[in-house]
Each structure stands twice: as structure tokens, then as C-alpha cells.
Amino acid sequence: MNNLAGPPVEGPNFFGREKEIAYAWDLLKKGNHLIIPSPRRVGKTSFAKKLLTIAEGSNWHTLEINLEKVSNEVAFIELFIEKIKAQGNWWEKAKTKGGELLKALKSIKPVVEAGGVKLGVEWHTQKANIYHTLSELLDHNQDTLIFLDELTVLLTSMIKEPSGKDTVESFLHWLRDLRQTSGTKIRWVFCSSVGVENFTHAHQISDALNDVKDFPLKAFDVPTSLEMLQQLEEGNDMKLTEGIRQKIVTKLSYCLPYFIQLVFEKMKSLKEIDGLAIDEALVDTAYDELTEDGRFNTWIERIEKQYFEHSTFAFLLLRHICREKEGYTRENLVQLVAAKVQDTEKAEDLVSHLLYMLKNDGYIVFENAKYLFRSPLLRDFWYKRHVK
């Protein structure tokens, strides 16, 4: 297993989540569509890629489309067709209509403006036909898994265009229509580094995705984390003792694979670059460097700059939450704020608002009915800076 911290992982580098994969695959097979709503660095893309691999193994057609690459509908359709073209059998059946569609798209010249590429009148007059033809490229009788990654990135670009909300709405409804085609064997998985649910909620179009099942990913439990460390050791010429592994897992507490990879990488670099010995003290050194390298200062600045009059209470909540690795319940946090504002109702509103913001901005997650820091590194940085 390679030591990778950042890119999505595939093949032998994907570790764990066997139960989640089996369960999700079962859901897909039963005709469900999934959205993986977890925060960043949880491993959503890697998880979806794993599902694609399983689907391929079951002779399903698969399509993986990273919507980050495109910022408007025409580009999306081109990318969609391009991806189908890469699938030999699928394209064989679809190439006549697909070729015509590409031809039609080429005749629609996007307008280049200061803000970027804009779609002209021609597009709008032909849009319905084009989407209709695109739909026809899909074979609803063929077991197929389509993974749309970074959906919110595309939606965010679209909504900035003139009549953006209408465009987003029609795009999401086109996708919904495809999902709801009678007897369809096409399954969809959606991911995004920016929460789709927040986007649809903010623009009051939640109904466009209400047929898609949420499938959040959680952190690893202790045995899985320990096993992952062992796998990393094997692939990276670095042997840890059981005690060291335990110490890493205890330090992190919230064990997402990304954080395990990160601590492991830091320990390896300290060993290989700085010549430090592999022992339990190395865990502390690595952890200290990761939480003290200055990268987290912006997390404080953001609250100072963007939370305005609520910054004091945001700091209050985070100062409290960082004390407990498992996190706190909402009620506990309301009590904390109520003690300051002397008004329970006001405290309720304030806490709701702040928890929503802090979740969106990646400070906290809600897991096992508690709010806790999304990143154990950020949590410990916060603890050292504001509590210790």
C-alpha cells in the first residue's frame, strides 16, 4: 500500500470500508442512487471509484465523470459524450446519435466574454433537443453505474450565469428524469468536495435530489486504523511496533484514512530526512510538526474575518468542542451559549446558525449524534492555541 496523502486512491491502495462498500453496492443493485455527503478528505472519490470497480467486475457499464473539468452545460455534454466514447461497446451502440450530437454542439459557438465562455441564443433554442438526444445515448436496459464527481462545482459555475437558477434547476431535473425513467438499470453516484445538500438547500431546490439516498462515510474504527497502519508499513519499508500504532490511533482518535496517511508520511519523512529513530516519541514529534506548521492560522483568521459579530461565539463553541475528541451534543453546546446570552431561545438560534456555518466551513462534523472537529490535527492545534 502506497503512502498517499491527497489524491484519490485506487486498487491496492484502497483500504478498508469493506462493509460500507458491500452495503452501498447492495443498495445500488437494488435500484438506489447514492450521494456521498461527507466533508473533504474523507475519501468520497476513492469510495465511489471502488464502487465503479465492483460494477465493472459485475459486467456493468461504468462512467466516471469529474465535473470539475467543466463549467457550463455544453462542456458538460461534450465531456459526457467523450466519456461514453471511451467505452468501446457503449459507444458502438450510441455513436450515430452521439456523433450527430457532437456535430450539433460544434455548430453552437460559445460566446467568449470577459467573465468566461457564455452560451448564446442558439444553445437556448436547441437545448431541449440536445438533452433529449443525450438521454438517448443511455441504454436504460443495461446495468450501468455513472459516477458524477464534484457535482457542486459545476452547479456553482452554472448558477453564476444569467438565469443560472433556472439552468441549474433544469439540469438537476434532467438528471432526475433520467433516474426516474421507468425500469431504468442505470444507477447514479454523486460526490462533491463542497456539500451538494448545502447547495440545493441554499437555492431551495432540494427536491431535485430527494430521490437520492445519502451515504455518509465515517472515520475508521480502531482495529481498521491499526490494520491500515500495518498495510502502510509493508509498502513503505517502515516497521512500527504495536505500541506506536496504538499511539497514532489514540492521538488521532478521529481516524480517517487521510489523517493516518498524513501522520505516517510525516513520521517517515522525519526518519528518512532528519534521521530520527522510530519510536513512540516520533509520533509526538510528527504530530507536533503537523499541528504547529502554521497552516492552521488561517482557520483562526477566517473566523475573525468572516463570522463578524458571531466570531466570539464561534470561538466559544470551538474552544469547547476541541476539549473532547468524541465531541459534544447539540444540547450541551446550547447550554454553553445560553449561559452567556441568558436567553435559551436566542442561544438555540445562535447555535443552530453557527453549527451550520462551522460544518460548511469544514471545522466540525456531526457524527454519532455529536459535533466534533472534522480534523484531529485542527482540533489539537485549536486545543494548544486556545485552551492549553
Added chain:
Amino acid sequence: MSSEYLTLAKIGVFNPGRLSDAEIESAFVSRIPLFQYIFKKITAEPAGSIPQHHLLVGQRGMGKTTMLMRLAAELRKEPYKNDFIPLNFPEEQYNIDKLAKFFLNCLDALADALDKEKQAMLTAELDAEIQTLVKQQQADANTVFAVFEKWIKKINRRPVLLVDNLNLVFDKISQAEQHQLRAILMSNGAPIMMGASASLMDEVNEYSAPFYDAFQISYLKKLSFAESLDILRNLATLTNKAHLGFAASQHRGRLEALYHLAGGTPRTIVLLFPLIQEGFSTDIQTDLDALLDMVTPLYKARFEELSPQLQIVLDATALHWDPISLEQLREVTQLGNNVVGPQLKRLVDTGWLEKLKSGEVRGNLYELSERFFNIWYLMRRSSRRQKRELYCLSRFLETFYGQEVQTIALRRLACENNSSEHIAIDLALAEALKDGELREKLRKKNYLELLRLSRQDKDILKNFEIPGELLEKEGLEILNDAIGLLYKEEYDLAIEKINHVNSLIGENQLSYGLLDAIYSKKGLQEVAERYSTALSRLGGEDNEFLWLLLGKVNHLALENYKLAEEDYRRVLNINAKNIEVCNLLGLLYRDRLHNYSQAEQAFLKGIAIKPKSLGIWLNLGVLYAAYQNRYQEAEKAYLNAIKINKNHFYSWQHLGHLYTNSLQRFEEAEKAYLQAISLNPKLSSAWNHLGNLYSDHLHNYAEAEKAYQMATTLDSDAVSEYNLIFLYRDKTGQIAKAKELFDNLKKTEELADSYWLNAALFDYYEGNTGLAKNHIIKALEHIKEELPQHTKDDWWRAGAVIAKLGYTNHYLSILESTGHDIILRPYYEAIKAFEKGNELYFNSLAAEVREPAKIIYQQMLRYNKGKD
């Protein structure tokens, strides 16, 4: 490693790109483990993987560019070059305004790489394709990347994008394009991004940013001292200087200091290599100059590359030295938030500034990341030596010289500084001293030197912060000078001095008092009162110096001698050992109060305090010679002065005078005058006295004429011209010549008595006793209580000539009629002895009159003898 040696010029500290792969490999001696770690990671990337991307974060000069170059050089080697192709980019990709341009740069870099591999056909083909894309001005990022991707497949090697200042690339492309770039980089078989940045940019640190947590980050930490020495040793080897063995030299301490100042920055260490290689000097100024000379061209060029607004913000930050907040910067630069903010971001992004979290103020603090640059910048701002700059320089010296600082300070204490530059360095050095006593000595010495220099150039003081008490002391000393000038009636100079005092310590009662005295003579009476008032403000009863000044005002300017005596006595009550007051008191008693025993006591007291007080010995000699007729003691006093300083020509002159006029030891007198003249050939008074000796006593008129003429040439005052008139008229018989000279004389107040005497003498020569009488009376009107010291020999001569001409009785009757037979008793009696024609006449006189009268008589006899 190449067997050829490199020149220092080739080791580019800012452009490692100038080196060949072999040279960069040779020069790369530090950070090898990090290089190997990253290189292993890159080359372990399987074909077709979604790659791990990397980011190097390090301040300016930490070696980011060199590391990228080193990685590229290694990737160009077998077997890696079969699987990878490193693409180098310019340090700043100024042309990027959208993602498509970045991909165009990737294609350009690919063409460069192919060209470097001498793949001419492929390079030409790619160049043509690039040209086509460039012409399609609207080619979007996907289109350009598609071409790049096609070429990657064509050469079947994975590109490693070695992008310096990746943060600046991110800055120039929109967030949507960053997403596009991320999508590309997070796909299978994507190019491997190996970026470098001076700071951890928001684009990888912001939760909502596309590249959040997308890179494996390696920090370029500062080098350890041992690593820095490795670099220096390697540079010595590369440049064929290894034999110099600097690392084991006696200046290892300074090497360590330089290491600390360079902040473990490899670039600065390389930059200073020539200085280190040449060895350090023992002179502080030489070392500083050498350091400045070395870094100035490079630093200056780097600074001048910045836009004017960036320069303003950097300047303010550098001058502040300690971390500065946005708010402080706004105040200092007078720029708005909307201007300072973006400039700060740019300076942080490019590594000039480091952002620090503030514990006290809201927001961040900023400081120059390259501390040596900050030191250089402050040292270059030599036109203003503010406290902060000295502080900075001081920290530099403290670090640079370490334990040697004490020895250097002691050496500096013995040196005289004649420029404010050197004084600034010494003051900084003083701040670096731990020994408080030495620190104070060095400080004081330099402040006093500065004050001394400020007498010529007042502007010097504007650049220093001198302690108030020293300024006040200096102010009072200058006032002291001003009083001297006032006494000499040199009012303009005195006013200039007073204005200088005001610029030092502000306007004050003392200055006012003196100015009053100058602008209105009547005001003089009020000065003493003003001084008394000022006393209470400036220090009161115990202020020794102030009482001294007051005494001098009363003594020299107001002529309130009794008050002056009281003031001087007060000074002695405060400090019985104030030697200046002993001298002044002696002069006051001798010249003004005519209390010669008190004068002698005062002088002797001064001598007891400081036996080698040359001035007091001289003043005592004059007291004995001119006022007490104690000639033997006078001789001893003058000889003591000469013993203290045998080159003191005035002492010789006084001695000559004593031998001539009192002891009649003319040969010794001649020797003494000639000694004074040999010590100072421009001493007109000595020439004049020598002329008198030759004329009146040795009767060598030719030599006398030469001596007088020399005196006249050296000094335009008329004293020697009067003497020439006496010589021509009374000694050589050239009466017409003498008259012509006399008629052309400019009459001065100082010599008015001599003028009228000479007029009378011409009258006597012509037998016109009536006119002679009138002229003698006019001459006597300028006599107060005794014959003036500087003209008394003229009176003696006149007496002698008048006697010789046979008008003794006429002259005596004039003196009697004006009461000068009493006032000038010895002189009157000497002339009367001529009338009596017998020296025995003197025996009828009281002893105190007899002796001086006899001496005058003999002088007159001798004068007339020559005539015979």
C-alpha cells in the same frame, strides 16, 4: 563531479538555472536526504496512477529553485529519463492570465526539455504546434491540455512539472480554472506537480479551495550550522579554495554569527562565501564595508525589481525591524487598507515577508523573512541613524563579533572618530556591550565626539538621539564660548553660538540673557539676574558649571568683579578642585581686583590641584613678572611651564620678555624668542618682541627692521609698525621715512596712547613743545591706573627720547599737571632721574618705587645708548 573548478561568478546565488546538470549536482550538498525522499516518491509513481503531488515551502533563499533544479538533473539521468521528463519553468511566469497559458507554458517547457535532449525533429514539430495554438488566441484550457496530453502519450514519459512560485500561478487563474487544473491533476496518468512556494498559500489551505490538502508538503527548514559549513567547504572545493581552511580558522565564532544572521539561509551563506573565504579583518569598519559591498549589488537589484508601492511597504517593514501590523503600516506609509493589503499579500506570496500571528493586536504581524536583508537595508539607510537602526546594527555586531566585542570596544575607546558613520557604529557597538561601565564610556566618548563634530556641522545631530544631560552640558560649554566672544565684542559669532545652543537644548534663559546683552548694552545689567533665575530652572544651587558661567559673565562681560569673585567662590565651595575657577579667580584678582596675594594663592591652589597646569604656571609667571617684580620666581614659573611642554612657544616668548625687560639677560632673551619663533614661525608677537630686543637692547637695527617687517607681514595690527617708526626715527635717523609711515598709520583704540605719544615725539623733534604737550595729554587720557602692558615700552622709549632731546622738564611738568606723577610714579621718577643726571637719586625713593623706577631708567638709558 566535474573535474573543472567553478568560478565564484558562476555560482549564481539568484539564478541556479545558469548551472549545468553536473554543476548543480556538484554544488548541491545540503538537503540531500530531503532531495532523495522526494525523488524516491516521484520515481516510485506507477505509470497511469493518480499521482501524489508535492509542494516545497520555504522562505526566500532557502533553496527551493535549487532543489527543483537538482530534481530535474536527476530525472534526466538513466534510468529515470525513460519514464519521466522534468519540465522547468521560469521562476515567475509573468505571462499567465488563464489556465490555457499555463498549459501553453507546459508545452514550451516540454519543447525546451526535448531541445535539451537534442531531439531536434520533435522539438521543431512541437514548436510548430505551439505556434498554431498561440495563433488561436481563444484556445481554451482543455484544448491546450489536450495537445499537451497528446504529446505526453507521444513521448510516452510522465512529465514532472517543476513549478517555482506555484502560488503566483494560482493567483493568476480563477477558482473555476483551479478546479479544472485539479481535475486534470487528479486523473490517472496525470503529470506530477512539484511546486514550490515561499509560503503556504491559501489555495492549499482553505477548506473551500480546490487544492485544499491536495499536496504533500515539504518544508525547507533553515540549515544547521554543520550543514552551512558543508556548503562552505564544498564551495571552497568547487572554487579550488579548499586549502584556505576557513572552517578551522580563528574566526569560527564569526562564521557562527554569520550563520545566525543568515538565518540558516543557504543563499545568504553562498552570497557571503567570498568574504568568508578571504578571511575577516580585525577592524569593525572594514568588516562591515566588506559585507555591504558584497551583498549590495544583489540586494539592491532585487529591491529595485519591486514596484514602487511594494517598495514603500517593504521599506516601512524593514525600518520597523520588529514585526509590524497592518494598522501600523497604514500609519507609516499613509496608504489605505485597500492598497496595503494587496501589497502585503504579494510580498508574503513572493517570500519577502513572513506573516506571524499576533498575540496582542488583531490580525497578523509582518517581518522581513530574510533578516540579513533587513540588516543590509538598515545599514544602507546610513543617512538616518535612528535608535532602531543602531539597535539593529548593535544586534548584528553583538552576534558577529561574539566574545570579541569587549576587546573591540576597548580598542575603539582609544580611537578618535571623525565621521558620524564611525560614531554610529561605535554607538551600536556600545549597545552590544554587557560591561555597563565600558558601555557608558564608549557611549559618552562618541556622544562628545558627535557634539564636537556638530560644532562644524549642526545637521549631524538630527540623526542621533543624544541624552539630554550631555546636550545640556554641551549647550553650557558653547555658551561659555559665546561669553568669551561677547567679551571680545565679536557679537555675530557669539549670536551664532547662542543659536547653536538653542538648537541643542531649546531656547533658555541663559541664551536670552546673552542675546539681550548683545543686542543692548544696557541689557548687560540684567543678564546676571536672568542667570540667577535660570539657575533655579537648570539645576540650582549645586550646579557648579552654571555658577562658573555666571562668574564669567560677571567677570568678563559685566565687569561686576566682586560678584564674579562670589560666584567663583561658590564654585569652589561645590567643588574645591575646580582648576578652571582657580585660574579665573587668579586672573580676576591679578588683573581686576589687583589683589596680588590672593591672585598668587588662587594660582598656587590650581597648581597644587594639578601641578602640570601649564596655563596657570604662565599666569603666575606674569603675576610675578609684571605685578610683583618677583623676576626670579617669574623665571621659575616660566621654566616650569616650558618643562611641562617644551614646545609651548608662548612660554618661550614670556621667558624672552622677562629676560629682556626685567632681567636684562639679552642673549638668553634672544635665544628664547628664537626658540618661540622656531616652534611657530608665524608668531608675529615673538617677531615683534625680537625686533624690540634688537632695536632697544642689542642695537642691531638691521635685524630689528627685518623682525618688525616680518611681524607686520604676519599680522596687520599696527604694533610692529609703531616699533618700526621708533626704529627709523630714534635709532636710524630716518625721520622722514618714520613720519611717512606714521602718517599712513591707521589709528586704533587699542594703541591710541602710542599714537599720540609718537605724534608728540615728532613735535619734540621739530621743537614744537606746545603741540607736543597737547598730544601727550591726549596720550595720557588713555592711561588708567598704570601703563598698559602692551604699550609701556613705548612710554619708556618716549621718556628716553624726550630726555635725550632736552625736554625732560617740559615732559615732567605735563605729567605733574595731569596727576600722572602720582599715577605713574615709577615712570615719573625714572624720567626725573634723567633730570637729576644721577642714579643716586633713586636712593631717595621708597623701596617699592625705587626698584621699578630704576629698571625703567636703565631701559631708557639703554634705548638712548644705541642712539649715541
